Amino acid sequence: xxxxxxxxxxxxxxxxxxxxxxxxxxxxxxxxxxxxxxxxxxxxxxxxxxxxxxxxxxxxxxxxxxxxxxxxxxxxxxxxxxxxxxxxxxxxxxxxxxxxxxxxxxxxxxxxxxxxxxxxxxxxxxxxxxxxxxxxxxxxxxxxxxxxxxxxxxxxxxxxxxxxxxxxxxxxxxxxxxxxxxxxxxxxx
Numbered sequence: 001x002x003x004x005x006x007x008x009x010x011x012x013x014x015x016x017x018x019x020x021x022x023x024x025x026x027x028x029x030x031x032x033x034x035x036x037x038x039x040x041x042x043x044x045x046x047x048x049x050x051x052x053x054x055x056x057x058x059x060x061x062x063x064x065x066x067x068x069x070x071x072x073x074x075x076x077x078x079x080x081x082x083x084x085x086x087x088x089x090x091x092x093x094x095x096x097x098x099x100x101x102x103x104x105x106x107x108x109x110x111x112x113x114x115x116x117x118x119x120x121x122x123x124x125x126x127x128x129x130x131x132x133x134x135x136x137x138x139x140x141x142x143x144x145x146x147x148x149x150x151x152x153x154x155x156x157x158x159x160x161x162x163x164x165x166x167x168x169x170x171x172x173x174x175x176x177x178x179x180x181x182x183x184x185x186x187x188x189x
Contacts, residue, residue, distance in 0.1 A: 001039055006078055009041050020082060038082040117178055124171045131167065134160035 001009065001023060012019040025035040138160060142150060 001079055006041065009039070009079070013041055021079075022084075034086075036084060036086075038084045039079045040082055041079045117174075121171065121175070124167055128164060128167045128171070131160040131164040134158070135164060 001021060005021060005023070009019070009021040012021070019040075021039045021041075023037050023039065025037075028035040138154075141153075145153070
């Protein structure tokens, strides 16, 4: 951990005494293997009193001998390493393996263009307009009917509120993606 990382971790540990700093190695992680370590700070007052800051029982058999480089940077003086174990599910493995494909930059392309994106937006907005009308009529029905009548009358029908929210999320995410890709393309390429 750098000096800035140590200061940041001090503020986090002041807010939550169980806070852990997770550091990802950016150089080795891009090669396909995620390399990360976790650290906690050593309280200087505990060190002066001769108390051990680590939990002995949790670290038995897992402690690694620090390298010379790590000791020079303050490991075992300002902070100590916590054992890390993690696993990735199938979806995460597929996502990470996509980074190594020949054309990883395909995700940064604007796709078929703005004309197809405009027509897709128009269709989604038309659908949202009809869902809004259905939702408004459902709200008016709630004023006149009982709960049982409403439940029986809406069985098997589309819930306009749910689909309206889903359409809004879809429209927003597509447009944000398109804007970010366009901005990246103008700045980078």
